[in-house]
Amino acid sequence: MKKLAPFLVLLSGCLWGSMGLFVRHLTNAGLSSLDIVGVRALSTVILMGILLLIKDRSLFRIKWKDIWCFIGTGICSILLFNFCYFTAIQITSLSVAAVLLYTAPAFVMLMSYVLFKEKLTGNKVLALGMTLLGCVLVTGMVGSDSTNALSGYGILVGIGAGFGYALYSIFSRYALERGYSSLQITFYTFVFATIGIMPMASMQGILRYIGSNVENIGFTLIFGAVSTVLPYLAYTAGLNYVENGQASIIASVEPVVATLFGVVLFREKMSFGNIVGMLLVLGAIVLCNIKMPHKAKGKAIGVLELEK
Numbered sequence: 001m002k003k004l005a006p007f008l009v010l011l012s013g014c015l016w017g018s019m020g021l022f023v024r025h026l027t028n029a030g031l032s033s034l035d036i037v038g039v040r041a042l043s044t045v046i047l048m049g050i051l052l053l054i055k056d057r058s059l060f061r062i063k064w065k066d067i068w069c070f071i072g073t074g075i076c077s078i079l080l081f082n083f084c085y086f087t088a089i090q091i092t093s094l095s096v097a098a099v100l101l102y103t104a105p106a107f108v109m110l111m112s113y114v115l116f117k118e119k120l121t122g123n124k125v126l127a128l129g130m131t132l133l134g135c136v137l138v139t140g141m142v143g144s145d146s147t148n149a150l151s152g153y154g155i156l157v158g159i160g161a162g163f164g165y166a167l168y169s170i171f172s173r174y175a176l177e178r179g180y181s182s183l184q185i186t187f188y189t190f191v192f193a194t195i196g197i198m199p200m201a202s203m204q205g206i207l208r209y210i211g212s213n214v215e216n217i218g219f220t221l222i223f224g225a226v227s228t229v230l231p232y233l234a235y236t237a238g239l240n241y242v243e244n245g246q247a248s249i250i251a252s253v254e255p256v257v258a259t260l261f262g263v264v265l266f267r268e269k270m271s272f273g274n275i276v277g278m279l280l281v282l283g284a285i286v287l288c289n290i291k292m293p294h295k296a297k298g299k300a301i302g303v304l305e306l307e308k
Contacts, residue, residue: 005241006289009250012235015226017257021265022223029209029216033086038201039210041078041194043224044232048187051229059184066178072171073185074192081164083200084157092154100158102135102252107166109245116173118243123287128245130284131252137277138255169244172236182236186229246288256281 026036052059062070081101088097105128112118168189175185210220239247256278262268 002241005238006246006250008234008238009242009247010253010285012231012238013251013253014257015231015234016251017254018261019227020258021261022219022227025219026209026223031205031209032202033089034082034197034201035206035209037082037086038194038197038203038206039220040224040228041190041197042206043220044190044228045187045194047221047224047229048183048190052183052187055183059181059187062180062184062188063178066175066180069171069175069178069180070185070188070192073168073175073189075196077164077167077171078189078193079164079196080167081161082197084160084164088154088158088161091151092158096154097158097161098139098255099132099136100155101161101165102132102255103159103162104165105131105245105248105252107163108169108248111166111170112173112244115170116244118245120245123290124245124249127249127284127287130280130287131249134277134280134284135252135255137273138259138281139277140271140274166248169239169248172239173244176236176239182233182240185236186232189232190228249288250285252281253285 023036026039031039085097085101088100092100109118109120109124109128113120172185210216235247235251242250259268259270259274259278263270
């Protein structure tokens, strides 16, 4: 399982990258951004609830003293991330918001260094730089006029989205250390996310969409399974064996996959910068999984220690 862990995290990023396919359909159906978050959270709770009923009903049990872990993943992470991200899209642009969102690996790396004593290695810092630059190029921020839309508040909420995104890895790590499975963490994350989103979304509109026909019910369940249940289970399971900072960089394959879906399915144009950005992100993922040997004994190898 340990050898498969990086691939589970990579799979989660690829599945998250498919989210735009579902979001386009739901947007065309008349749902707002927050309504779509509500659909995603509600479908996840239903699917995970059924899964827990079939697999092991004891998984519904959690300790009251640990409930803060799931408030952290559900409200502090999922809800904060979605609220800030959609706000950033509205007041800046999609490319700027996406780049600011991918400040998340930097937050994860720094918080993990402080909270979990994860090493801040040369490989990680280099991979982080490659990831940030790659995301800038993949989203097309360079060379566009999107930078004209920047504002202090836009930057703040964009970075808030990255911070909220990063908090999932942190709170999930605490939950894993307390013995909770990826099934429990994913279920209770979205229980609290659903509770948090209800006052902000139009639950009447959501239920009207879901209940209008059988096709919408099926689409909603597939949306929950592909964009949430499977990737969050894979990502959380991967965190058992992969460090937080490393996992967050590997999952940054998401914008690469999203761009490829756009090119293949919607015939969106891909520039040379997009291609270079993809290669940088993929190179960062490879770098995160390469073990670099130390140089000869007694030789200084820089301020940051290379990975053993």
